[in-house]
Each structure stands twice: as C-alpha cells, then as structure tokens.
Amino acid sequence: MGGVSKKPISSIEKRLKRQQEEQQQKGKKKISKTGSEVISKNIQISDEMIKKIQEEIKREKIITPYELATKTNITLSVAKRILKDLNAQGVIKEAFRNRRTAIYINPQA
Numbered sequence: 001m002g003g004v005s006k007k008p009i010s011s012i013e014k015r016l017k018r019q020q021e022e023q024q025q026k027g028k029k030k031i032s033k034t035g036s037e038v039i040s041k042n043i044q045i046s047d048e049m050i051k052k053i054q055e056e057i058k059r060e061k062i063i064t065p066y067e068l069a070t071k072t073n074i075t076l077s078v079a080k081r082i083l084k085d086l087n088a089q090g091v092i093k094e095a096f097r098n099r100r101t102a103i104y105i106n107p108q109a
Contacts, residue, residue: 045082049074053082057092063104 049072056071057063069079083104086092096103 045078050082054086054091057086057106058108061106062095063092063106065101 053068053072056068060067063083065076065079065083068074068083069076072079074082080102083092083102087094087104092104093107094102095105
C-alpha cells in the first residue's frame, strides 16, 4: 500500500525561496560575461557629448572608433555612428576603410 509520499516542508520552502530569488534576479540588470553591467542600448547623443568628441578629435591626427570609444567611455557602435555622422558633415575625412573598421583623419591637423 505504498502510494505517493508527501514532500517534506523543508524542500517546499527551499523551492519557494529559489523561485523568489529568480524573480528578484529578473528585475536586476543583466551582467555580461566580463562581469560589468550591460548599459542600455537606447543611448541619446547630446550636444555636450558631440562637443566633447570634437575637442578630442582636434587633438588627434588619426581617429579610430576604438580610440574614441575608450576615451569618451561610450560603446564601439555609438563611436562608429558618431564618426560616420561627422564624416558626412565634413568635420573629419575617411582615410581608409575595410570590412572591420574605418580610419579617419583630421583635416585641420
């Protein structure tokens, strides 16, 4: 007359605790493989940031998206987009491009 036995209360409590922790983790920001927090993808490029970038460009003869991203603490994709826009405006010139990256020069330097 065996039958299904009831689960102990401690296992039910552990399961409920795990479920609550999972719910809390869903509300938190995701953490990337490197351990740093993922920044929101909706980045607004303000006029102050553009001025800061233009000042940074004036100091350099050669500009790459990686250099700009590291100096201004923005993502690489945003740096590429900003450099592409500045090239279209005529502030900088594209010196070289391949499938991976582009190199820009400062015509005033």
